[in-house]
Amino acid sequence: MRVAIIGATGYGGAELVRILHQHTAISEYTLYSSSQAEVAISDSYPHLTTISNQKLQSINIEEMSKNSDVVFMATPSGISGELTPSFLENGVKVIDLSGDFRFNDPDVYETWYKKASAPREVLEKAVYGLTELNREQIKNARLIANPGCYPTATVLGLFPLLKNVAVDLDTIIIDAKSGVSGAGRKANIGTSYCEINENFRIYKVNEHQHIPEIEQTLKLANSNLGPIKFNTHLVPMTRGIMATIYCKPLCKISEKTLRELYQHQYDNDRFVRVRKMGEYPATKEVYGSNYCDIGITFDERTGWITIVSVIDNLIKGAAGQAVQNLNVMLGIDEGTGLYGPPVFP
Template identity: 45%
Template structure:
């Protein structure tokens, strides 16, 4: 059995890690880390875990945890993992970091967008960007994986094949995305109160959202050219889900069949990516609670542009599910192990 420790186990992503790993046949959770609830029963924090998890919450002592766990998941705010990671810890255990600390390869870019000093830049080059469908082979041999962000996972995977094949003009790419409120975390914030969110929809982080450089960097690798995008996220009154609608000019006239063939080339054998085809619009309700990515597209012949659409559950494929997918690869397990989660409906 793989012994897993979770730091940040009482946040939304951490709670989702507990839910998924509790049903994983090859994993035993040995550490429920939560600085806010030390010594409190985990099931008292999340009552859905009553009679499933009997353990109490512990602190975030990474050095002690590294002695007990084969893998550590850090579902923590930006800056935590970078501030505690060390060569000694990495020599004893593997780490899947759900924060942005090791996602962006340029330290100055990270510090500019996140507004904090990076405490462990020596590990950035080693860290593998854990988008499994793109970096699968590198993840297998990694000891430190940077789990991608939720908006970025959806945005990158939706545009990746057409970016890789040079079908779209990357200078024209616009990403318009909507997310449920769980994407903002479990901390109490006035903008996320029920009366603030219910019966409302709003853009936020316009031109400044911190996932922008992550999307740009990964699509730059895919396209082989510098990429600068407009990325606008929106908050919608639902618990879970992300829908990304992406627009770009086509470099040449193509048919829907040709576009579909490109998507099939890259994703035809991917278990977690479901290609809906031309004219089909993904919906967040059909991926809720699952690790699936639903992708569709529509060619606008009038403007010679293409509209690409992707939907994910931000807490599963956008966070905890992808982290477990990375763990499976790191330990040589079947990639879908513990993740064959049927989407919830209604």
């Protein structure tokens, strides 16, 4: 397979380079950038010196279509929606890491992302790429809408519960926290060292663009789900997301039953690990890996369920999941290029 990465200078693009470099089914990967054409990728990322000194190329859809079987769009929102239709017309498959194809309704995208939506007829071709939920559809897809990082952690944490347990839907509270790399590489006052070091803050209160994506996906588990309570916080660390989720079941349930339910849901999903009773995951335990670790408990005193779901936002929340979807599309081992254990400490 020959693949192209558009947006290779972002953190998600750099992680794609790292993963695809050791991917046994990829014969060639080519890097593209609209802002740094003719600059070697190792100039932007010195850690790639002698590993990949490839120069970034300008985006030319016709030339790229001749030389690529699959294109990864590691671009800001709004760009893929413009470029992807032409690639599809040329017979090239696309895996989009932005939010441009995640919504069934273009009005939802335009409301939350403040950008023009991709054409409706293209949106209808997209398969939502949360592999653990849509594996069969992904196998034959030509366009994958890779999920957002927060939705990945949240949906994997909540889906089995909403699918199998009667829950008071008005009690669902999602308290999510992310490392600074989730904001991207572009310089920003709010993510500068002096602003974020020894600091902890909430952001995009009640208006994070991942809210409708989470709601849309969780309605597949329970169609009665209404608006969710979801807020995000910035943590002074580089990588990682922790979604701590609270809700109240309509009947008493044991922690043992909950854990068995989750184990059954993810029994054949190698990248979701359900932790043993009384054990709750930390972000460091999935650092640099494609794993999502989940801990769950029921508090008999208060009658509330607590779910803790952690991922590496750049891997399972972006590049790793994109490659997992690629593997499913190719019909090869789903973990190809992704088997490395987490980096610890």
